[in-house]
Amino acid sequence: MTDLDDAVAVFHQVRPRLMGIAYRMLGSHSEAEDLVQEVWLRWQATDRSTVQSPVAYLSTAVTRLAINASQTARARRETYIGPWLPEPVDTSADPYLGAEHGEALSFAVLLVLERLTPTERAAYILREAFDYPYDELAAMLQSTEPAVRQLVSRARKRIRAERRTEVSGTQQQKLLTAFIAAARAGDVGALQELLAEDAISYSDGNGTRQVSKFPVVGYERVAKYYRAFHQHFWVGVEVEFGTANGRAVAMLRRDGGDVFAVCTVTVSDAGIDEVLWQMNPAKLTAIA
């Protein structure tokens, strides 16, 4: 087998994945084919003996080309006549869209992805549809692992918000009430039950003591975090439910004093997405 035969064989094997990435990035089958062709030309010209993992090498190449192409595609779509929709693909017939999961292929998701930055989109697609580990993603996107985690998490939130079938105000109030009860009891199981998988807890304390300076991410960590301080935090606390900014909030007072914390949650079909705490005294004067 010649070296070129070998290059062809490797490329042929990875091609479905490259098409899958490029199509999801661009929403266009024909543009995806052009990109994959471009990658093939590069692959032929590459000193392949130095490439340790052809899959990683080729998917990085197609991802970077797709990120560049999406910038120009976006500009082109500004002059498109009428609404722009993705080029539909016949998924029963097209073998080139192979993905570990069928993720990020529906019109609804592709259209949300359109509104993200190309890098966010790439991070989401590579993670959700093709299961790339975060360290590999960081290398592919020339970024760091935590930054890539952030990109994926942001993209997931946008997609979930879009999928949200208008979760009612009553549902938000119900989940907030259940959350406060579970947090007060330090019931990790109940908390995990209420939280969406990549739930985030944010606190604005402006440096006030007892307030976490960093967001806590992930339902397990968020649940454990609330358990960790449930005993001393809730002593002497009375909770009053009300409305602020059009959503249900919980107002906390200690020993009959002024409100020292306001908590609210944002929810979707998946459960609680965000727990938001306002504990900055300067921002509570309107409520207290």
Added chain:
Amino acid sequence: MAVFNGEHAVVHRFATACRAGSSGAIRSLLAAEVTAVSDGGGRVPAELEPVHGPVQVARCLTDLLRPEMALTVEAVNGQPGVVLRSVDRVVAVLSLKVTGRKVSTVWIVLNPDKLRYWE
């Protein structure tokens, strides 16, 4: 996963209503807040703005339908969608978002450039 789940059944009912060309039957499957987005790309006549509401969306669909067209439910982007063929040519590919038992979004791709891969 069940192949013939609730969503799939709604798409089949939708296709049947479109085949019958019955505006009333189509309307009964549309959610109150339904939206239709058409992509003609300036190549074929299509609505230039998204259309909202069951009455308008049903009209947008019946305007598109012709008695000689064949409608089939096919795998469009990993989900059941509706393909419209006239003689041997694909005229439109519809992707649907189903919420509950109703269609809440209809994406209509009419731009021939985007239908080249549909046989």
